[in-house]
Amino acid sequence: MDLGIVFLTIVLVLFLAKISAVVFEKFGIPGLVGEILIGVVIANLVIGDWSFMKVLDLEDADSINSQFFFVLAEMGVIFLLFSVGLEMRVCDLMKVGRTASLVAILGVILPFIFGFILMLAYDGNMYHALFLGAAMVATSVGITAKVIKDMKVMNTKESRIIIGAAVIDDIMGMIVLAVVVGMAQSGSLDIVSIGEIVVKAVIFVVFILFLCSKVVPRFDRWWRSRFVPRPCDINYTMLTVAVIVCFGSAYVADLIGLAPIIGAFLAGMLFADRAKEWGMYKGIESITTFLLPFFFVYVGMNVDLGAISSDVLLLFAVVLILAIIGKHVGGALGAKIGDKSLDKNSLNIIGIGMIPRGEVGIIVAAMGLKIVVDGSQAVSQEMYVVVVLMSVVTTLIAPPLLSKLFRKKYPEEQDNGCETGRCQI
């Protein structure tokens, strides 16, 4: 194991990502857009014989450094979702539960139908149609969550609806993917395995809610009897507990077929009521600061600019438009039905917040690439490029729009209490 290359990767990626984030923020664009674009540059910049990917030994996706990079990226988004969970109380989420569910459901149905019909019209291949539909369904909760966190608008109703919907969306996306993969592999709908995922997901969420309402308060009483709460400070023992629960929950989620980040988010919610008193908040934030850039750079690194041709571009343009309209209309419509009190601005925020596909769409397309049905791939090479581009472009355009809309609606920063030292627990 060559440690040098690992250190070099950490230094170069963090350095370039940070510089790029700072430059973009100067222009009022969320920093993560810069970090994703730096990922695109790292993956595609070739000067003669030299390239970043060669220097960092990332050319081969199976090289140890590539795998290590991937794990760092995953750990980054896991800590992000955990810290988002830390700021999201169950009771707050419950209040917007109905609206969030409607946003998620309509935000899944519309893009799926759009993608399905488009592909059926384009080449008539049923599996291509199913997979494009599935790839258009996913919302990347990581991207939107980061924008919301950075803008400190976590406590607004819109944010809660978006985060809640994105999580439900992710679970529904898993189900859609299971259905589509099952159909491609067996040629028929496998009701049992779909039922299995649904049941597991429900049990997992209910279990977390049970811990939230029964176990956490007891632990809190025990903890208070032993330690004087020092809000906003860091308690390193609790930080370790937090990391253990976070990865434990991510592991269970992975085990039962959900995304690890869903597990991390639910684990964060477990502690939401008392995270600040328990001194978890800043510690988790510090670890996230270290690891998260790897995730955004990783998302950008998936883009292979060389694969873009004029044929692909036309299909891409149509897919992109449908991907944006599908999520925006679906999300806003769901929000309107769910909560009449939301004004046009809020509906717009929710619609935009659901647009980024992040890495999830890419994962779906990559799975389809490996499945062969009736002698052809379930996702063609051309489709793969289109989905990757669509995922990255939706990821890039949503954050600046979202940040503008939020700033318009909430001109003053909502303080989470720990940043300025004034604690509001």
Add this chain to the structure above:
Amino acid sequence: MDLGIVFLTIVLVLFLAKISAVVFEKFGIPGLVGEILIGVVIANLVIGDWSFMKVLDLEDADSINSQFFFVLAEMGVIFLLFSVGLEMRVCDLMKVGRTASLVAILGVILPFIFGFILMLAYDGNMYHALFLGAAMVATSVGITAKVIKDMKVMNTKESRIIIGAAVIDDIMGMIVLAVVVGMAQSGSLDIVSIGEIVVKAVIFVVFILFLCSKVVPRFDRWWRSRFVPRPCDINYTMLTVAVIVCFGSAYVADLIGLAPIIGAFLAGMLFADRAKEWGMYKGIESITTFLLPFFFVYVGMNVDLGAISSDVLLLFAVVLILAIIGKHVGGALGAKIGDKSLDKNSLNIIGIGMIPRGEVGIIVAAMGLKIVVDGSQAVSQEMYVVVVLMSVVTTLIAPPLLSKLFRKKYPEEQDNGCETGRCQI
């Protein structure tokens, strides 16, 4: 890449390490002893067909999870040394420079001679003798530093001497290793490559000192002109800067043939004067809290209890005694010569502080295992087991002794200023 196994490893290792550390601390023994012993348990516990190593896919040292674990461990000790550097001002270190150098030099010469003579008497093999000498030279600065940090006695003269000496020791250890490996491979002393390491090490240290005195104050003025210092709080931008500089310096150290942790320590010293004002301290501490247990567990995992036989035990007992006496006498003697004002207690603390060999002795032995001279290994299998045991046992016995001696000498905790909110910058 199976992420599930990575998450499971993180959860299990952190959980067991933390439980074990808490239990040991209850009995007044430093927690890291518990973490190392848990590593021994993880590596050696086999129940029927079941073992931790199998469950976590760590049996094969080349498996991806093993490599990942190794990187986590390395990152942990790098952050530890960086945070130790953060609390060590250049001026403070300079004050004890002469004493620390003497401690390091005598602490290298004595154990080397002891090991060399013992092995020459034992089997007459010159290369065996050279390698045992080299393996007995190394001081693991990580172990002692952790005890000193946890006890909050970083600001004492003894601590500064130990840390300074351990760093010089590590550099000298590299030189000894280069000499020994060079002699084993070419059969003669390679003056050029030794000179190369010395020159590179000196240039590196001088360069860091230059940055310290010239560049950092300028940066500080620029920073103060833009931000209001909020001591003891976390500034996430500066945290990223700190991580970049830390790994950058570790990378350079690795590149020129020094240990990466030396680079990390020197990088930490760069920021020592202003770490608290710049809001780096707690962020680095949080990341260290997350990663460091992997390092201690990793040290323990090197022990293969199955390799211990009665033949080995006798040799081991002699080596252990010489390893302890060599470092203790060498260190204490160096300190006595260097600083007449040190009392018996202080000399004892310094001597004990230099004893732990940690992973460094193991690395030396592992290198020798791979070198074949005149048809036989430069380090025999038997010697390897002895060195590993000696390294782990010295690592286990020093911390409790050190913590007792420090508590006797400094009954009151020395506050680093950030823990209680009272800042002393």
